[in-house]
Amino acid sequence: MKQFANFINENLDEEPEYIPIRKQKIQKEELVKEKADEEEKEIVEGPQAKLSLLERRIKMIQNGETTQEDNLSRMERLKKEEEEILKQLEMKPLLAVSEMAKGVVYTEPIKTGWKPHPKINLMNRAKIQxxxxxxxxxxxxxxxxxxxTKFKNLRFPKSLTEALKRKGIYQPTPIQIQGFPAVLSGRDMIGIAFTGSGKTLVFILPMILFAIDEEIKMKIVSGEGPLGLVLCPSRELARQIYDEIEYYSRSLEMGGFPELKIALCIGGINAREQIEMIKHGVHIVVATPGRLLDFLGKKILNLDLTRHITLDEADRMIDMGFEEEVRxxxxxxxSQRQTLLFSATMPTxxxxxxxxxxxxxxxVNVGRAGAANLDVIQEVEYVKQEAKIPYLCECLQKTPPPVIIFCDSKQDVDDIHEYLLIKGISAVAIHSGKDQQERILAISQFKNGQKDVLVGTDIASKGLDFPNVRHxxxxxxxxxxxxYVHRIGRTGRCGKTGLATTFINKNQSESILLDLKHLLIEAKQKVPPVLLSLPDPQNELDMSLECSFCSGLGHTIRDCPKLKALQMKQMQISTGTTSDSLVGGDW
Structure with missing residues (x-):
């Protein structure tokens, strides 16, 4: 019994020593510090001494160690990066220097005498939504x-609604439904809608009515005007808008309203006729920035009475380098003016x-800014570079004329034009290397149906209206x-269905092809296998992308090809390796 007791006493664990909680905490802190000192010593003197920061970072990730930055979601990081890039790209405010210098700030829109039909003001919120x-x-x-939603509720003069009917326009389009009330009430506006949606009428009809109202109150005399100004990025677009304003103003004149004097101020044509018109007083001027600034600088024209300014294809004007000219x-x-900006594509x-x-x-935005017209059937085909010209004739068989062919270079335009003429196809060509009379004639013959095919560079894609183009x-x-969106918008206009065929091959960058892929998906178009096979950042990031610089859906602003091209151009200009001239010579 005594031996058993001795065995028990010998094998029993010693009673653990009692350690106060405060002492335990101090010991734990000392152990952590000791471990950190050992790790630091190992980095400075031990095996990790020769590791680069990148290698240490990889080792941390492999060991499951994270930092606060790692805990941010990928979407948050991308958003933060985009915001930083956009901050770097911030442009100076689009204000007059004199206004900024004097600290002039307008707080309320201009006043107009227009009022909608009384029942419009009684619409309830649910109906509006x-x-x-x-x-x-x-x-x-x-x-x-x-x-x-109806022209009669806009209280347009009868002669104006009759003029609209003669053009086959009986009901306002979505951009007009919201745009007309905004512009007629004197509000500044940014209007974004797909090509062929009727944006032009939203600014020209109110401008005509405002000019008539002012003419009735007090006649324009020699040297005065304009009351309204429209700025365009290309001569062809300026002429088209001028013709539209002429049509509707003459229709109102036939209905008993005062005559309006409209002037077209563009480069490439004799300035004397334009000057002669302006000298006698003018109500509305449609112009490209270069010729307008020339007249303003020589005091041939003044904007003392101008109360309405519209920038058509506003984003295209900025892209083409007209930003400083607009300022x-x-x-x-x-004095204060109503400012309107319109385009089919207007990124953030x-x-x-x-x-x-x-x-x-x-x-006012109808659909997504930069989205393609849903009335256009888009077909994308992989065609080798050397096979593109021979394949053109086959593509031309898809639809009856008229057809527009777009190229990147003037040389391609001339080569294709010559090839089509040899094949017996009635075609005309347009690019910035041709003089203005040639360009006017080409557009006129194509619009009148005298020519079946128009071959051109992007100067033919800037807002030009070809209502009957099939392909x-x-x-x-x-x-x-x-x-791309502006080009294919030359067809499928005014509710008609059009076709767009696009040749792609290995010469295109992956970024633009991804944008094209997602544009096709958005418009519920057939996506060719060559585009489906592209590795897609959207799937890798598990999120939808949209570039805030160009509205592309296949990349973020970090990878924007348009931004990279702009930065490259600016670098070339700063180093003197290229001239800072505008493509198209539309000054």
Whole structure:
């Protein structure tokens, strides 16, 4: 028994020593510090001494160690990067220098005498939202005007509605339904809608009515005017808008309203006739920035009475380098004006820039900014570079004429034009290397049906209206997705269905092909296998992408080809390796 007791006493564990909690905490801190000192010593003197920061980072990840940055989601990091890049790309406010110098700030839109039909003001909120939802109208801003779905409720003169009917226009389109009330009530506006949606009427009809109202109150005399100004990026677009304003103003004149004097100020044609018109007083001027600034600088024209300014294809103007010219034009304005900006593609960057000059703007967006016209059937075909010209004739058999073929270079335009003429196809060509009379004749013959095919560079894609074009062929895929949207928008206009065929091959960058792929998916078009096979960042990141610089859906602003091209151009200009001239010579 005594032996058993001794065995038990010998094998029993010693009773653990009691350690106060405070002492335990101090011991733990000492152990952590000791371990950190050992790790630091190992980095400085031990095996990790020769590891680079990148190698240490990889080792941390392999060991499951994370930092605060690692805990941020990929989407948050991408958003943060985009915001930083956009900050670096911020443009100076689109304001007159004199206004900025004097600290002039306008807080309220201009006043007009227009009022909608009384029942429009009685529309309830649910009805308004239903109209916008049904027509895919996205509108933002303060004190938004109600949409108006019928011309009679806009209170247009009878002679104007008759003129619209003669052109086959009986009901306003979605951009007009929300745009007309905004513009007629004097609000500044950014209007974004797909090509062929009727944006031009939204600014020219109110401008004509405002000019008539002012003429009735007090006649324009020699040396005065204009009351309204339209700025365009190309001569062809300026002429087209001029013709439209002429048509509707003459229709109103035939209905008993005062005569309006309209002037076209563009380069490439004799300035004497333009000067002669301006000297006698003018109500509305349609111009390209270069010729307009020339007249303003020589005091041939002044903007003292100008109250309405429209930038058509606004984002295209900025892209083409007209930003400073637009600012210079605004410097000649003497008082507050209504400013309108319209385009089919207007990325976030351009919208933010545009807002800097607008007072309580109404932003009307029909669909997504930069989306393709859903009335256009898009076909994308892989064609080797050497096979493109022979394959053209086969593509031309898809639809009856008229057809437009777009190329990137003037040389390609001339080569294709010559090839088509040899094949007996009635064709004309247009590019910046041709003189203005040739360009005017080519557009006229194509519009009148005298020629079946128009071959051109992107100067033929800037807002030009060809209502009957059945087919667009992109001989060269564009360098950015915005140009593609504008090109294919020359067909499928005014509710008609059109076809767009685009040639692609290994010469195109992966970024633009991804943009094209997602544009096709968005428009519910057939996506060719060659595009489906591309590795897609959207799938890798598990998120949808949209570039805030060009509205492309296949990349973020970090990988934007348009931004890279712009940066390259700026670098070339700064180093003197290229001239800072505008493509197309539309000054």
């Amino acid at each position: 239903e109209i916008r939802r049904k027509l895919h109208i996205i509108v933002s801003g303060e004190d938004l005007p109600n949409p108006i 210079s034009v605004l410097d000649y304005c003497k 960057k351009i919208q933010n820039f545009a807002k800097s000059a607008l007072i309580k703007p109404v932003i 667009i062929i992109n001989f060269d895929m564009t360098k950015d997705i915005e140009n």
